[in-house]
Amino acid sequence: MSLVNLAHVCSHLQNASKARLGLTSIPVTKLHVALMLGLQKQGFISSVTLGGPAPPKPVLLQKPPKYPPALLKAAEQAELEAEEAATPEVAWGRAPEWSYKEVVPANPGQRRLWVGLKYWKNEPVLNKMHLISKPTRRIWVNSDDLAKITRGRESAFVKGLTKTGECMFVTTDKGIMEARECVEKKLGGMVLCRVI
Amino acid sequence: MSVCRPARCLFAKSSAAALPKPASSSQCRTFTTTPSRPARRRPHYPSVKAADMTYLKEQAATKHPDYAAVDEALLAQKYTPSQLAAIRAAEAAIDPRDLTLQGKKRNDPWKLPYDDDLSHVDGVIDHADKLHGPPGRNKRARAREASEAEREAALGLIVNEQLAKMYPDGLPADPTPEEEYQREQAIHAAVQQAYLDPRTSFWADDAAAWNSLADPRHSAIMQELPRIDSKVVQATATFEGQEVVDxxxxxxxxxxxxxxxxxxxxxxxxxxxxxxxxxxxxxxxxxxxxxxxxxxxxxxxxxxxxxxxxxxxxxxxxxxxxxxxxxxxxxIPRYENRTIFGDIEKKLGAVRVQLQARPPGFGVRTNHLIFEIARMAGIKDLAARVPRSRNKMNVVKATWEALTAQKLPEDIARARGKKLVDVRKVYYGGSIG
Incomplete structure (x- = not known):
């Protein structure tokens, strides 16, 4: 669990947000993946996709198969394909109901985690992201401390969540989750970062 | 052709009718600078109809009747003949018809506080009564330095006067030791006062002149002007310059x-x-x-x-x-109309301003500039820190920007795609916020 790399990710996401990027990539580790999924759950980012060095194709621009291929007979498939060739390719503004397979390089070193950033009213949704535990000084908190922190008080040398919409991510036995979730489940753990 | 000639003369048919007519008398050129009188002279006052006059007379007679014999007798009981004569003269001076037409009770803040009671002298409205002859005007009223005997007499008089003011009901009959002590103190004070009184040092043969020596208007120190207690008057008072429209x-x-x-x-x-x-x-x-x-x-x-x-x-x-x-x-977005939404930090130039939301009753405990800003904006609970530069101008600007650029929880929830529920509305029945 390298917090050095996590610090780089934090800075990178802040920079990408400031530059108003739509999609950016970070190195793949289990920690990063779990944290990104946590961020997505909290609504800071729009998508988390495993991919290669090139960005994945935007989902909405991909040609959607109309039905799951397994259900189709070969003859019908040929017929449908002919039909699809006649219809326009793009289905704008519709949520994708299909699953598609992104090409992930076999070499783990070439894999990247592609993160879609969000903007609202010309402002990034993810403004700031800072480490709390540092590589040289990790901070563990119990659920009581977390309860205080989420109420805006300082505890265990961690400043309270006093800003509007501030979130803190904690890595626990049950995975990475938001501080308030930990309080609900009475879990403690190592605090990772705070996100505004 | 003259330019002044109207165009219709040009376009008119040339016939006998179009020939120039002799100008009418009103358009005739005057040979004097005296303005001509209008045709009908109007009176300076509107003509009054006889019927209206009779009605007015009737009204005046009913509203303001003359004194009956019974009233005269009653008045004679109350007033002296000279006062009665004055009342009659006053009654005769005002026409009851005028009184009916124009007379109405004053309702403005400057109205006199009495109708006809002239016994009371108002410090604001009335002239102050005359000082009884400024010293040195006539021989009897002239004040001179008092002799030893006169001084003693004056002292006794003034001490008595002072004591009468302090004990309006007279001295207590059989005083307790405490009252005895108080009385001694009062006498001591009265004697002290009497020595300071100008009547002790100067004497006038005329009693009124002698008493007027103690009048505060003789004092070299300017008297305080009487005050008007009415709030309406104070509020509507206009002074010079205030009338000027800004x-x-x-x-x-x-x-x-x-x-x-x-x-x-x-x-x-x-x-x-x-x-x-x-x-x-x-x-x-x-x-x-x-x-x-x-x-x-x-x-x-x-x-x-x-x-x-x-x-x-x-x-x-x-x-x-x-x-x-x-x-x-x-x-300015305010949480519960008293504090800010969460902590805010703003950097402007070398100034960093940190504003923090606080619970009800905390007050505004901040830098004096931020205090003023909070007062103007109606923020009641606030804490602030200005850790770096304290340039006044930038502190104000940074605070103003921080306050106006607050992010509301609803907007944040909308941006993150979250559902936000204000539980205060559930617990307090929507009475808050």
Whole structure:
């Protein structure tokens, strides 16, 4: 669990947000993946996709198969394909109901985690992201401390969540989750970062 | 052809009718500078009809009848013959018809506090009664230095006078030791007063003249002017210069689109110039100094504006900054109308301002500049830190930007795609917020 790399990710996401990027990539580790999924759950980012060095194709621009291929007979498939060739390719503004397979390089070193950033009213949704535990000084908190922190008080040398919409991510036995979730489940753990 | 001739003369048919006629008498050229009289002379007053006059007379007679014999007898019991004669003369001086037409009870704040009671002398309305002959006018009233015997007599009189003021009901019959002590103290004080009284040192043969020596109007120290207690009078009092219409305020109201009779102060709007200093522009001809003012304005209920003004004249600069402050007013989001939404931090130049939300009853415990801003905006609970530079102008600007650029929880929830529920509305039945 390298917090050095996590610090780089934090800075990178802040920079990408400031530059108003739509999609950016970070190195793949289990920690990063779990944290990104946590961020997505909290609504800071729009998508988390495993991919290669090139960005994945935007989902909405991909040609959607109309039905799951397994259900189709070969003859019908040929017929449908002919039909699809006649219809326009793009289905704008519709949520994708299909699953598609992104090409992930076999070499783990070439894999990247592609993160879609969000903007609202010309402002990034993810403004700031800072480490709390540092590589040289990790901070563990119990659920009581977390309860205080989420109420805006300082505890265990961690400043309270006093800003509007501030979130803190904690890595626990049950995975990475938001501080308030930990309080609900009475879990403690190592605090990772705070996100505004 | 004359240019003055009307065009219709040109286009008219040339016939006998179009020939120039002799001008009418009204258009006749006058040979004198005296203005001519209009045809019918109007009277200076409207003509009154006989029927109206009779009606008026009737009304006057019923509303203000003459004294009957019974009334006269009653009056004679109360007043002396000379007073009665004065009353009759006063009655005769006013026509009852005028009284009916014009007489009405005054309702303005400046009305006299009495109808006809002239026994009381009002310090504001009435003239003060005359001083009984300024010393030295006539021989009897002339004051001279008192002799030993006169001084003793005067002392006794004045001490008695003072004691009578302190004990209006007379001295207690059989005093307790405490009352005895108090009486001694009172006598001591009265004697002290008597020695300071000018009547002890000077004597006049005329008693009234002698008493008038103690009148405070003889004092070299200016008397305090009598005060008007009525709040209505104080509120409606107009002074010189106040009547002048403030053109700048009129323009400001016009620019804001508010009605011209808006009373900003009454609506809770206040402003204050909180930063003022001289600045100078260095040109090749020399320094040009001007006055810089930064004013904040607000309605103490969620509106706040910051305005700058710069001019060679300080008054101009202040006025410009005030109108700019009003024009720049913006709503400030406030949590429960008392504090801010979460902690805010803003950096402007070398100034960093940290504002923190606080619970109810905490008060505004901040830097004096931020205190004023919070007062104008109507923020009641706030803590703040200005850890780095404390440049006044930038502190104000940074605070103003921080307050206006607050992010609301609803907006954050919308941006993150979350559902937000205000539980206070559930617990307190929506009475909060």
């Amino acid at each position: 053109e700048r305020q009129q323009r400001l109201l016009h620019q804001l689109g508010w009605p011209q009779d808006t009373n900003l102060r009454q609506k809770g709007f206040i402003h204050k110039a909180i930063v003022q200093h001289f600045v100078s522009n260095y040109t090749r001809l020399g320094k040009i100094a001007s006055f810089y003012v930064l004013t904040i304005a607000g309605n103490q209920n969620g509106l706040l504006g910051v305005g700058e003004g710069k001019a060679v004249d300080s008054e101009e600069a202040v006025a410009a900054s005030i109108s700019n402050a009003y024009k720049n007013m913006k709503p």
